[in-house]
Amino acid sequence: MPVPQAAPHSFHAYVSANAAAQAVGKFGAQFLAGVGAAWTGTGAAATPFASSIYCLNDTVFSTLTAADTKKVPFSTTGTVTAVTAITFPAGTQIFGLWSAVTLTSGAVMIYYA
Numbered sequence: 001m002p003v004p005q006a007a008p009h010s011f012h013a014y015v016s017a018n019a020a021a022q023a024v025g026k027f028g029a030q031f032l033a034g035v036g037a038a039w040t041g042t043g044a045a046a047t048p049f050a051s052s053i054y055c056l057n058d059t060v061f062s063t064l065t066a067a068d069t070k071k072v073p074f075s076t077t078g079t080v081t082a083v084t085a086i087t088f089p090a091g092t093q094i095f096g097l098w099s100a101v102t103l104t105s106g107a108v109m110i111y112y113a
Contacts, residue, residue: 027051
């Protein structure tokens with residue numbers, strides 16, 4: 001029988017407590033494809049954050065925003081602007097805790113945290 005856990009009290013505790021479930025997409029996923037296709041997560045049950053993004057086709061992002069803006073190097077807003085000029089090949093999986101994704105081209109599966 002699993003040991004009951006106290007409710008997470010911080011962002012880090014939430015991520016740590018759900019790490020195993022996030023890794024396998026237990027909380028669901030969403031398909032996103034095409035020019036300008038966008039997804040946003042707030043961390044609420046109805047709009048969870050993303051724990052990973054899997055590129056189904058060669059993909060270029062116009063927006064890739066971290067859920068915790070303090071954890072993104074070289075950014076004050078949390079948006080990783082350095083990736084907008086990169087084509088991620090099909091089969092690439094990007095791990096992290098993401099709150100917004102917009103595509104320039106390609107197709108991805110967004111796995112919920």
